[in-house]
Amino acid sequence: MSSASRRITPISGMMLFAVVFYAAGYILFPMYALVKESLMGIGQLSFEPYRQFFRSSLLEASINSISISLLSVLGSAAVGTFFAYVFTFFEFPAKSFFSKLVLVPLALPPLVGVISFLFLVGESGMLSRVLALLSGASPSLFTVNGWTGIVVVHVYSFYVYFYLFVSSGLSQLDGNALDASASLGATRARTILKILLPMLTPSLVGASLITFMSSMASFSAPFLFGGATRYLTLEIYAAKLNGESSSAAALSILLLTISVCALFFLRWWQAHKQYLLSSKGTIRVSAVPHGKLTRILVIFSAFALVSLFALPIITIVAISFVKEGSWTYQIFPTSFTGKNYLHLFEEPRLLEPLLNSICMALVATAGVVCLGVTASYLINRKHFPGRRLLEVILSLPFGIPGTVIAVGLILGFNRPSLFSFDSILIGTFWIMPLAYAVRNLPLLYRSTTAGFEAISPSVYEAAETLGSSQVRTFRKVIVPLLLPSIVSGALLVFINSAGEFVSSILLYSYSTKPISVEILSQLRLFDLGVAAMYSTLLMLMVLAVAAFSNRYSRATIAT
Amino acid sequence: MRKLICLCLLLTPAGCSHSDRTPLVIYSPHGKDMLEDFEKKFETANPNVDVVWLDMGSQDAYDRIRTEKANPQADVWWGAPSTIFMRAAKEGLLAPYRPSWAEHVAPESRGVNDTWYGTFITPEVIAFNSRLLTNDTAPKDWEELLDPKWKGRIVLRYPLASGTLRIIFSAMIASAVTKYGSEEKGFQWLRRLDSNTKSYTSDPTQMYLKLAREEATISIWNMPDIVLQSKINNYPFGYNFPASGTVVLTDGIALVEGAKHLEVAKKFYEFVTNEENLLFQANNYYRIPARIDIQKEKLPAWITSTTYTSMPVDWDLVSHHESEWMKKWDEEIKGRGGNNE
Numbered sequence: 049m050s051s052a053s054r055r056i057t058p059i060s061g062m063m064l065f066a067v068v069f070y071a072a073g074y075i076l077f078p079m080y081a082l083v084k085e086s087l088m089g090i091g092q093l094s095f096e097p098y099r100q101f102f103r104s105s106l107l108e109a110s111i112n113s114i115s116i117s118l119l120s121v122l123g124s125a126a127v128g129t130f131f132a133y134v135f136t137f138f139e140f141p142a143k144s145f146f147s148k149l150v151l152v153p154l155a156l157p158p159l160v161g162v163i164s165f166l167f168l169v170g171e172s173g174m175l176s177r178v179l180a181l182l183s184g185a186s187p188s189l190f191t192v193n194g195w196t197g198i199v200v201v202h203v204y205s206f207y208v209y210f211y212l213f214v215s216s217g218l219s220q221l222d223g224n225a226l227d228a229s230a231s232l233g234a235t236r237a238r239t240i241l242k243i244l245l246p247m248l249t250p251s252l253v254g255a256s257l258i259t260f261m262s263s264m265a266s267f268s269a270p271f272l273f274g275g276a277t278r279y280l281t282l283e284i285y286a287a288k289l290n291g292e293s294s295s296a297a298a299l300s301i302l303l304l305t306i307s308v309c310a311l312f313f314l315r316w317w318q319a320h321k322q323y324l325l326s327s328k329g330t331i332r333v334s335a336v337p338h339g340k341l342t343r344i345l346v347i348f349s350a351f352a353l354v355s356l357f358a359l360p361i362i363t364i365v366a367i368s369f370v371k372e373g374s375w376t377y378q379i380f381p382t383s384f385t386g387k388n389y390l391h392l393f394e395e396p397r398l399l400e401p402l403l404n405s406i407c408m409a410l411v412a413t414a415g416v417v418c419l420g421v422t423a424s425y426l427i428n429r430k431h432f433p434g435r436r437l438l439e440v441i442l443s444l445p446f447g448i449p450g451t452v453i454a455v456g457l458i459l460g461f462n463r464p465s466l467f468s469f470d471s472i473l474i475g476t477f478w479i480m481p482l483a484y485a486v487r488n489l490p491l492l493y494r495s496t497t498a499g500f501e502a503i504s505p506s507v508y509e510a511a512e513t514l515g516s517s518q519v520r521t522f523r524k525v526i527v528p529l530l531l532p533s534i535v536s537g538a539l540l541v542f543i544n545s546a547g548e549f550v551s552s553i554l555l556y557s558y559s560t561k562p563i564s565v566e567i568l569s570q571l572r573l574f575d576l577g578v579a580a581m582y583s584t585l586l587m588l589m590v591l592a593v594a595a596f597s598n599r600y601s602r603a604t605i606a607t
Numbered sequence: 608m609r610k611l612i613c614l615c616l617l618l619t620p621a622g623c624s625h626s627d628r629t630p631l632v633i634y635s636p637h638g639k640d641m642l643e644d645f646e647k648k649f650e651t652a653n654p655n656v657d658v659v660w661l662d663m664g665s666q667d668a669y670d671r672i673r674t675e676k677a678n679p680q681a682d683v684w685w686g687a688p689s690t691i692f693m694r695a696a697k698e699g700l701l702a703p704y705r706p707s708w709a710e711h712v713a714p715e716s717r718g719v720n721d722t723w724y725g726t727f728i729t730p731e732v733i734a735f736n737s738r739l740l741t742n743d744t745a746p747k748d749w750e751e752l753l754d755p756k757w758k759g760r761i762v763l764r765y766p767l768a769s770g771t772l773r774i775i776f777s778a779m780i781a782s783a784v785t786k787y788g789s790e791e792k793g794f795q796w797l798r799r800l801d802s803n804t805k806s807y808t809s810d811p812t813q814m815y816l817k818l819a820r821e822e823a824t825i826s827i828w829n830m831p832d833i834v835l836q837s838k839i840n841n842y843p844f845g846y847n848f849p850a851s852g853t854v855v856l857t858d859g860i861a862l863v864e865g866a867k868h869l870e871v872a873k874k875f876y877e878f879v880t881n882e883e884n885l886l887f888q889a890n891n892y893y894r895i896p897a898r899i900d901i902q903k904e905k906l907p908a909w910i911t912s913t914t915y916t917s918m919p920v921d922w923d924l925v926s927h928h929e930s931e932w933m934k935k936w937d938e939e940i941k942g943r944g945g946n947n948e
Contacts, residue, residue: 105938166813172820271809278942286767286937289666290930291673291694455674462677474678554671557680558632558659569639569662571812 054431057518064432067423071441073467074486078456079304079444082297085459089294097298106299109278114306116195116270116279117263120202124259125252127203127353128210134350135211136218138343146354151594152361152587154208154540157547157564158268160583161205163571164360165197166272167367174363174380197273202263204357209262210255212536213498217251219532220502250501253318254494258446261307261490265449267550280306281449288451300452304444311443315436361587368580388581401566402585408477408562409545412484416541419485420492421534425522428500439493446490450483450550457483458554475557483555484545491544492537499533539597543590628657631871634668634863635660635685636770640839641892649878656871664810665691665770672700672863679865682872685879688770689715689725689857690777693926696722702862704873706880711900715922716857723861725897726880727888730915731775731854732830737837737845739824746825748850749779753799761800762823764814765807767933771829771856777925778854778918780932785921790932794940801940815842829856831893834909852918857897 056064086097100106135147153161168175169192176190192200221244229239245252270279280303287296368388370381392398426432427439445453461473473479507529511521527534549564556565563582570579631649635642639662646658663671665687672681672695684701695701701722709717709724716725733752735745746752752761766772780793805823808814811832817823819842830846837844860880862872878884882905885896890907903911 103938171822172817272813286934289670289767290934290937291670292930292934458674462675472678474675475680554674558630558661561661571810575639576812 054429056430056432059519060426060430063422064426064430067419067426067438067442069467070419071438074457074482075441075444077465077467078453078460078486081459082300082452082456086294086297086301089297094294097292097294100295100298101302105278106283109280109283110302110306112195112278113264113280113303116198116202117260119199120206120263121256121259123199123203124207125210125256128207128212128255129214129248129252131207131211131350131353132214132218134346136215138347138350140347146350148591148594149354149358150211151208152591153204153357154543154590156205156360156364156583157549157567157586158205158266159272159549159564159571160364160547160567160579160586161360162201162268162272163579164363164367164583165192165201165204167363168360169200175359193273194277198266198269198277198279201269201273202259202266204360205269206259206262209258209540210252212540213251213255213495214248216495216532216536217248217498217502220499221247247502249318250498253314254498257311257314257443258491258494260310261446264303264307264310265446267449267451281451284449284451288455293455296455300448300455303452304448307446307448308440308444311440364580364583364587366580367576368584370577370580385577388577391578392581401561401563401582402589404560405546405563405586406589408481408560409484409542409548411481412488412545413538413542415481415485416489416492417534417538420489420537421496421527421530423489424493424496424500425526428497442493443490445486450487450548451554453487454483454551454554457486457551474555477560479555480552480560480562481545483551484541484548487548487551488541488544491540492534495533495537495540496530499530503529535597539594542593546589547586628655629868629871630657630659631683631868631875632681633658633660633683633685633875634663634671634681635683636663636665636668637686638662638892641888644887644891645879645884648884649875652878653871653874658875664768666768666773669695669700673698676700676865679863679867681863682866682868683875684861684863686726686858686860688774689718689723689859690774690922690926690929691770692718692723692859692861693922694929695861696720700864702864702866702869704862704876706877708880708898708900711898713897713899716859716897718859718861723859724880725857725859726885727831727858727894728897729829729831729856729858729895730848730917731771731827731856732833732846732848734818734826734828734833734844734846736818736821736824736843738843739821740845742845742847745845745847747847749796750851752825752827753796753803755803757825758803759805760824761804762814762817762826763804763807764811764826764828765809767937768809769811772827773929773933774856774925775827775854776936777929777932778920781921781924781928782918784924785919794935797936798940798943801943807941815840815844819843831895834893848915849918850916852916854920855915855917858894859897 087093087095089097131150135143135150156164165173167173169190170176171191171193173191179190180186225243225247226239229243230236234242265281266279267281267285270277270282271285280299284296284299284303287293287299366381369384369386371383371385371387423438423442427435448456457479458474461468461479464470464472473482503526508521508525511525512518516524547564548562549568552562553565553568556562563586567579567582567586570576570582633642642660642662646660649658650656661681668681668684668687669691672679672684675681684695687695692701696718701718703721705721706724709721712725718724733746746754746757764772766776776797779796780790783793783796784790786792806817808817811828814826814828815836818826819840830848833844833846836842860876862869862876866872879888880898882898882901885894885898885901886905886907888894889896889910893909895910896906
């Protein structure tokens, strides 16, 4: 690659300034406020909050968090990659419908997902009761809880990361390489193992990282499903509830450290496995040749899995029609009503939380797309000192529990500062999109970077050799090639923001109440039906957005 | 992409904002129905005020108000056990206000320097599923809960997040301190209760559900909520007052220090605690007024006919040690009984 194109120009210098300002002001500054709280929270310098690290209950919590997160990564990788593979390489009826269905677990805010699982496979869940009835055994045999419960919920919530990342990796894959491998006499298994998997490494690493960090930072699942299982995020929550904010801050820093270690490890590992393929001519996605029996088996198991994965969604939709208080010891709810939905039309005020969420998620997504693509471009295509450090800082927030991010933002922005342009952000509209952006930028950054890594440098070297300016290359070559990655990343950001709960609950004020907080309020208020109704609306919205972005990205590629 | 950016630039925060009436922000655990009633009632009386309430557990409300100390969002904090208010007052989170009825409450319903006042008296009960148990077969006292036959039959709200259970647990320890001079007897009771407890739920709803759906048969909770759930949702709930004396907590109201709409907040404070509205809350939401100047004849029969013994509790001791005790419970007792999920 020409070194000239990697140099920082005035334009890219300004871009770099924006990214550094963001990283310093909205990631490091709140974290600094957090560290300060952990050391100075009681008015003077004290390491007391760190002494609790030697407690046995905390060790147990750390081991649980790490092991459960690793299991969640393995499970999600298996399921997500399988789906991505099937939907890329196989043709079957209603494929596009199913490919959207696979995305839907994303739309269940973690809280709602967990609750639908409780209704399904909790001790008095429908599935547990039905299976118990059929087999004559006790329902507790079919109940998942504790470790299994948390892992199952995690896999369900996080396999989508693998599905999206691997799908976008596969869509940029050059089918010629696979054909070449096959015609050179490699078996299918060997082709998959030696060509497909290595080429997917960036996607797999990106998704593993996000899944691991999300699992470490997961709160709703261990909270509702874990029973007495100790988990780091729960320890933080307990400390905060108990009024020990310094101790909560210290625990957050521990959690952060573990996540950063994971980030470094995966980066190091990926650096040892770099594969780049340079393609000539157009990239062509072709089917890996499969036998008829394999085809049928694979498609059948995909159908079975998708249907199984649709159950929690069906549960939520069904519960949104259940009449309050009518479902107790029966296996299935008995009386249904459309009242929950009718209310929505009678009282437009009820729509407000949904509109708030859409509005704030859009603002956050726009910000994340601008900054994330810029950052990814600079880090992957430019040489400047501290490049890797900047990348680590930008990816950090994904390893930080939402609660901690929110507390950091509160500690950092409850007084005027340079980064809040001399105003107090707490209690305003802006703090929520800011929190969403900080939390989700790593998603877009990872998916865009995976896109960058899959593009051979020779593509824009060619553009530049042909006399195209850097800006023109960026707009006309890089962005179009990256578009699938950007769109899938932006989709994730929007969906995550629209359903975000953990930091919203700390940051919302009465005029910015988001839908997830409304769902929790309804649950607290015992209106399961209304909570399920809001969850259903949220899912429909995500489906609509997914359909839109699908069509949009396809249309752009075609032109 | 350009389209998306344009769309977002058009969406200014103004598009998401509200009316020009004076907003009055209430943090309260009292539930949607009661809060909606009083939102409407107060707005009818004061048309230029827009009452906005956020429903949350009392411990959550405390955490939030503490977090927002630098830029308070709430005006009125309506509902939390007295011990939480005591701590909040010590941390300077409450603005002093002396209501017109200040003379007419018991001394334990009055915060230091008028920082808070009691509104309701809430007795805690042993709740049970009435399809499976009757008042006779259900446990009738605290000690009976420890009977091995209830092993795996008790479901409790996760106590760290619940004002109600924190008070009950702390009261058990405090009364052990008063009775035996040491905390140990109290922790012993908690340890044995933990070994009988099947699970701790993250919110009251999950607890009601597990009880209603027969995953467990017994819980400990406050009387008004148990009665309300059985009336509103037809859940099969019954309750016993512990015979040796139950924990009775005082639920209060306070103004938030630094509140942005202090004058309207005072109006609201007086409004929800006037006699007419206390009676409305008693009749519709099973709240027992803390004010002692309300004539017996006006109170609903369910209050006057209910009798229970209350457990003497040193509330100062509780307020002082609650955090420490709950931390010890969380670290050393929770889930150590061996029967938890």
